[in-house]
Amino acid sequence: MTERPLPAGKLSFEEFLAWCDEDTWAEWVDGRVVMVSPASRRHQDLADFLTSILRIYVESRGLGLVLSAPFLMRLPNIPSGREPDLIFVAAAHRDRLKETYLDGPADLVVEIVSPESRLRDRGEKFAEYELGGVPEYWIVDPDLRRSDLYRLDSEGRSRLVEPEAGAYRSGVIPGFWLLVEWLWQEPLPSPVRAVAEIAGVAPAMVDAFERALKGERGGP
DSSP states (O other): OOOOOOSSSSSOOOHHHHHOOTTOEEEEEEEEEOOOOOOOOHHHHHHHHHHHHHHHHHHHOOOTEEEEESSSSEEETEEEEESSSSEEHHHHHHHHOOEEEEESOOOOOEEOOOOTTTHHHHHHHHHHHTTOOOOOEEEEEEETTEEEEEOOOOSSOOEOOOOTTTEEEEESTTOOOEEEEGGOOOSOHHHHHHHHHHHHHHHHHHHHHHHHTTTTOOOO
């Protein structure tokens, strides 16, 4: 992330896009520029793991797109332009995708909490995503080893969803679930094996696939 002088005064969203290049991690909130702090290694490892399993699962089934930061999500009714750690956009909502931002709510937003972002992720962003109509919001806090899944109800309120048998089951990605314990493992699980378990693939087939990826031969 490149340090840049903050512009004076408020900016329109279009002015913010013109100012913010791909090397500058920043968000736009009610006309103000909010710089985003660099991520820790654990933060990045979790982001990469979740992006990998979601992307493999979602895109192999043609369910939509998974995008990782930095990519802006604009919520015009707030107004807000945030850079979530990860977003899922359903195939039915591809028209919201512009070249450099998502114009409207993602179907799923994931934020991985750092000490400096904890209040923002659970306060400002929680309220913005709820008011902006984000159907599903996951908050993953590696320091506290805590994860929370929120889903909009019929009244537009984000409600906490409890895990089922230790797993979160998405309401916006058909058939997708995530074991909470995976998030705290050291090292994190293989994304290929995690997706295989989600999809119900036989372990022997996964072993053969991983050997093929490594260029190894199976059998005698």
